[in-house]
Amino acid sequence: MLTSTTDVAVVGAGIVGLATAYELTRAGASVTVYEAGAPGGGQSAGDARIFRHAHADARLAGFVARSRAIWREWSDTFGTELVSPDGAVALGPAVESRMQVLRTLADVTVRPLDAAELRARLPLLAPYDGPAMLDETGGAIRTRAAVTRLSAALGDALVRDHVLTLRRTASGTVEVRTGTRRGTHAYVVVCAGLGTAPLAHGIGLSLPVQVSAHVRVTFAVREAPPRRLATLQDSSGAFGEEGVYAAPVPDNSRYGVGLAASVPVNDDGRSIDPAALDALATRAADYVRVALPGLDPTPVGHVHCWVTTLPWGDDGVAVWEDDGIAFVAGHNLYKQAPALGVELAALAMTGTLADELRPAARLGRD
Ligand SMILES: Cc1cc2nc3c(=O)[nH]c(=O)nc-3n(C[C@H](O)[C@H](O)[C@H](O)COP(=O)(O)OP(=O)(O)OC[C@H]3O[C@@H](n4cnc5c(N)ncnc54)[C@H](O)[C@@H]3O)c2cc1C
Missing domain, CATH: 3.50.50.60 (FAD/NAD(P)-binding domain)
Structure with missing residues (x-):
């Protein structure tokens, strides 16, 4: 041994x-x-994750801000970009209260977005004129790197x-x-x-620890990849879903889209129902058809994984x-x-x- x-x-x-x-x-x-x-x-599998400061718990927003500083330091040490500079967009009614918290944090830059700038930051998105914010210090985490x-x-x-x-x-x-x-x-x-x-x-x-399963679906950008592409967190309900997140891969040619929902484990405590994962993937594609016309709604990839959450x-x-x-x-x-x-x-x-x-x-x- x-x-x-x-x-x-x-x-x-x-x-x-x-x-x-x-x-x-x-x-x-x-x-x-x-x-x-x-x-x-x-x-941790997959090509991208969202880096965002906005959280319901203000203490976590502060903890995440400390993490952002270390991501920067690691990027310098490794000589490679680990979080994109394109920002994190959030849509929905919580935007104003989240911005109030985030404005108190050093090194975090957030501001409201009007419809024109939202279009520039997220050219894939359908017209939207509800509450929107940009976390300029957020972005897509380059997971593979x-x-x-x-x-x-x-x-x-x-x-x-x-x-x-x-x-x-x-x-x-x-x-x-x-x-x-x-x-x-x-x-x-x-x-x-x-x-x-x-x-x-x-x-x-x-x-x-509560165990469930999740699927995130990847879609191809229809035209030439935009030069800048923010991540998206959509709690607005404007496009038929109230909990959606999405992030681009490093060359912006694809966008991974997931619902905040997950699939429970079966009574055996170990298996999950593939049909339930299919249903989540279908909802993600339906959301893309309505909310993200800049994407082809035919999936080009899936990330399936277990999710481990705490009760709070x-x-x-x-x-x-x-x-x-x-x-x-x-x-x-x-x-x-x-x-x-x-x-x-x-x-x-x-x-x-x-x-x-x-x-x-x-x-x-x-
Ligand atoms: C689709 C999806 C989207 C997500 N989006 C975001 C996001 O946008 N932003 C964000 O911050 N987070 C996001 N998350 C959550 C985030 O990805 C996870 O919380 C994070 O990757 C967990 O990392 P970990 O190192 O704790 O666990 P893991 O990545 O699961 O690593 C645990 C490792 O332990 C190994 N292991 C397990 N048991 C043993 C053992 N007995 N002996 C040896 N090795 C063992 C496993 O093989 C595994 O490699 C997302 C998750 C998913 C699935």
Whole structure:
């Protein structure tokens, strides 16, 4: 059996685990990242995510603003764009109250959009004259570039193996058992997405993670890709749906569109109904026909994935800690992964966890 002995083990090489491991190495720790599949292949899969500051919970908006600064720093370090400069557009009645919160944050630039500027920022959109705002400091996250650069920076620290058990040892270290290895580490950070709650359960910790499934559908831009293309969050209901999000791929030739809805797991707790995923995909295409005439409504791609949410909201996030092992859970974590990475690295190295990330704080509540 292979053994690995490093300061910290990170379980999972999605964006949160990669960010955590990267920040740990920057802080001087030796790290092993255990990943069962391909880095960035779980909930972090796909070509784009939205970076937006607007959230119902003002504390989360502040946390995300810290994350934006780290995305900038990483872009400079890696010499590549990790968040597009084209902004994040939001439509709907909450726009005014969200702008009031965001205007209090340093380095966040938001403003209302009139119909003409909305058309310039989002030329794919049908005519709309309701409340609209632009987060100039938001944009499309370049997911593939982020996963590739972080993975490369971690090099041999990334180990392809499935973690089966975690256990505190008598000598005060934490044992990690995988398919072919036995690792010993001073601290373990579990960022395993769908695999987080089962690993917590193995040490007697029950996380209130609710599992569902989701589909995002990709559509081709009909004409030459626009030079600038913002992301979209549409809560207006003007086009028949009240919770839609969309983001462009890096060359703006395609736009991924999803509904904020998800598909529940079946009674067996493990399977999902493919017909329910089809129904969600059909609703996304119907929305595109009405709201986004600049797209061809025939899908050119799908991202299917599990979703892990906390009971207090779709943007809820928290960290549970138990004697040398930390577990992070939540949804919509891509944008805040850099700030989470910094906090989780600090926790592993100093034992200090920011109060706002404790479960009792219910960060990201609706
Ligand atoms: C379609 C879609 C659209 C989204 N849109 C946005 C958005 O616009 N903005 C945003 O911020 N967020 C968005 N999200 C959410 C965001 O993508 C996820 O919250 C984020 O990617 C989660 O990252 P993670 O690292 O926590 O988990 P994951 O990416 O799931 O990574 C966990 C990793 O752990 C590994 N693993 C699991 N169990 C084990 C084990 N026992 N041993 C070893 N490895 C294990 C898995 O293989 C996986 O690679 C979206 C999600 C989806 C699916």
